[in-house]
Amino acid sequence: MRINLLVVGALLIVCVSLLTLYSAVYPKNLFDSSSIFFRQMIWVVVGWLSFYIFSHIYYRKLLSFIYPFYFVVIATLVLVLIVGGMRLGAQRWIKIWWFNFQPSEFAKIALILVLSHYFSRKGIDHIRLNVGSLSFLKGIILPFLIILIPFGLIVKQPDLGTAVLLMFIFLGMAYFSGVKLRYITLVLAAGVLLSPVFWHFLRDYQKDRILVFLNPNSDPLGAGYTIIQSKIAIGSGRLLGKGWLSGTQGQLNFLPEAHTDFIFGIYSEETGFVGALFLLGLYFLLIYEAFRITDKTNDNFGKLFSFGIGLMVAIQVYINISMTLGISPVVGVPLPLMSYGGSNMMVNFVCLGILRNIDKRA
Numbered sequence: 083m084r085i086n087l088l089v090v091g092a093l094l095i096v097c098v099s100l101l102t103l104y105s106a107v108y109p110k111n112l113f114d115s116s117s118i119f120f121r122q123m124i125w126v127v128v129g130w131l132s133f134y135i136f137s138h139i140y141y142r143k144l145l146s147f148i149y150p151f152y153f154v155v156i157a158t159l160v161l162v163l164i165v166g167g168m169r170l171g172a173q174r175w176i177k178i179w180w181f182n183f184q185p186s187e188f189a190k191i192a193l194i195l196v197l198s199h200y201f202s203r204k205g206i207d208h209i210r211l212n213v214g215s216l217s218f219l220k221g222i223i224l225p226f227l228i229i230l231i232p233f234g235l236i237v238k239q240p241d242l243g244t245a246v247l248l249m250f251i252f253l254g255m256a257y258f259s260g261v262k263l264r265y266i267t268l269v270l271a272a273g274v275l276l277s278p279v280f281w282h283f284l285r286d287y288q289k290d291r292i293l294v295f296l297n298p299n300s301d302p303l304g305a306g307y308t309i310i311q312s313k314i315a316i317g318s319g320r321l322l323g324k325g326w327l328s329g330t331q332g333q334l335n336f337l338p339e340a341h342t343d344f345i346f347g348i349y350s351e352e353t354g355f356v357g358a359l360f361l362l363g364l365y366f367l368l369i370y371e372a373f374r375i376t377d378k379t380n381d382n383f384g385k386l387f388s389f390g391i392g393l394m395v396a397i398q399v400y401i402n403i404s405m406t407l408g409i410s411p412v413v414g415v416p417l418p419l420m421s422y423g424g425s426n427m428m429v430n431f432v433c434l435g436i437l438r439n440i441d442k443r444a
Contacts, residue, residue, distance in 0.1 A: 088434055088441070091367035092133075095419040096126050098361060102349045103422060105327050106341045118341050118422050125424040129431035136435030140443065141384060144436070148195045152232075155192040158185035159235040166239075172414075174239045186244045187425035189232045191433055193248055194255075194390035200225055201259035202382035221261035222269060225252065240285055243413030247397055249273075254393045255386060295411040311337045312347040312406045316358075323354030341422040343414055346406045365399050365418070368392075368434070375437055379444035388440055391433045 103119050158176070162185050166173045175182040229252055237245045257266050281289070294306040302310055315331035318324070329351035331337045340348045350358045372392025379385050395418050402417040404410040416426045 086438070086441075087367045087371045088438055091364045091371070092419060092431070092434055095361070095364050095368075096129075098349065098364075099345070099420045100126065101326065102345055102352075102420070103341055105329070105332060105352060106345070106348060108327055108333070121424065122422055122427070125427040128424075129427045132428060133431040133435040133438070136432050137438035137442070139439065141387070141436050141439045142381070144195065145199060145383070148192075148199050152192045152196050155185060155189050156232055156235070158183075159189065159232055161185075163235065163238060172239055172241060174241055181424055184423070184425035186236045186239065186241050187423075187429045189236060190244070190248065190251075190394060191429050193229050193232065194251065194387060194394065194433075196228055197225055197252065197255050198383050198386035198390060200228065201255060202386050216256075216260045216262075218262075218265050221256055221259070222265050225256065240288065241414065242284075242288060243401065243415040246413065247394070247401065247415060250397050251390060251394055255390050258389050259386065291412045295408070308338050308344065309405070309408050309412060312344050313408050315347040315351040316407065319351040319354040319357070321354050321356060323350070323352045323357055326352050328352060342416060343402065343412070343421065344406055345421050346403050346417055349420070361420075362399075362403075365395065368418075369396050369399075371441075372437055375441045375444065379440055381440075381444075384440040384444065388437055391437055394433070395430075 100119070100122060103122050107117055107119050162176050163173060165176065167175050167177055167182070169175065174186060175184050177183075229248060233245055233248055236248070253266050253269060257263065284292075294309060299306065299310075311331055315329065315337050318331065319329070324330070327333065329348060331351055332340055332348035337344055337347055346358075346361075349361065353360070369392050372388050372395065375388040376385050376392065379388065398415055398418050401410060401413065401415040402421075405412045405415070416423055418430050419427065
């Protein structure tokens with residue numbers, strides 16, 4: 083019987099996540115019911131339950147719920163701008179008891195479902211064999227109008243990282259569905275040309291992050307502090323790391339947000355270059371499986387959805403790790419299945435469950 087790499091990869095990443103989160107809270111001795119470690123364990127259990135449920139529900143039954151789910155996500159994105167809590171200059175969460183619900187995380191899967199449904203109905207017999215079969219109107223304009231409202235609401239929060247992620251997922255799925263490469267290039271070029279205009283709409287802290295990316299030492303005790311400490315943590319891990327619970331940057335609390343966006347920094351400090359390669363190998367397993375399922379299935383909706391999920395994981399891993407290394411701006415994108423967060427954990431497990439379902443029925 084073939085070992086399922088989706089299950090193995092997700093299980094190992096979650097185990098690594100819990101060990102790293104334990105290390106993050108160990109110096110503070112916070113292990114009660116309100117600690118991030120305890121909460122993450124709960125969300126891991128809920129996540130695996132979600133994986134089991136969605137891996138056993140025939141994925142094409144989701145077609146009837148795609149657009150109702152899409153409009154519910156839009157409603158929650160509007161609601162978060164009205165009653166959402168503000169933290170670190172962003173309004174992205176709705177407080178529900180002890181759980182901070184983040185609608186933008188669910189917008190990822192909603193848009194992948196909507197785009198998969200839209201592009202799979204364009205009459206493409208063999209996806210990627212009919213390259214160039216979609217016009218600029220049907221391939222770019224119409225699907226962009228579909229994602230425009232949630233995209234704008236996410237930018238308004240502001241959550242620039244998720245907005246950029248959604249844009250690249252959209253362009254990637256459009257190209258995979260047969261949109262001409264020159265149309266994709268045109269959109270990217272337009273984005274570059276309009277970037278000076280977008281600059282004036284950024285918040286002050288977002289501008290600081292971009293300026294610090296260009297010159298990390300311009301504000302070493304302010305906006306550049308976190309990225310400097312992150313690079314110190316990763317570099318000090320060297321080849322084999324300092325050992326679990328032995329990283330100075332993590333144990334002495336030099337690295338802010340070590341349990342969320344910068345969890346790769348504290349993990350790399352304790353496990354070194356070898357540990358970082360191991361984690362990247364696990365993500366490679368997930369991405370490889372998603373694209374293998376894409377190639378395997380003959381159903382256009384399943385093919386597009388699995389491609390979108392593989393692309394989403396790949397982009398998130400790249401953005402998160404590159405920002406902790408200082409080779410891209412800090413935009414607040416979590417590391418899938420590693421970073422602390424219930425919404426992110428739920429969405430990733432639901433996506434993997436649907437992937438598993440497509441794989442079984444391909």
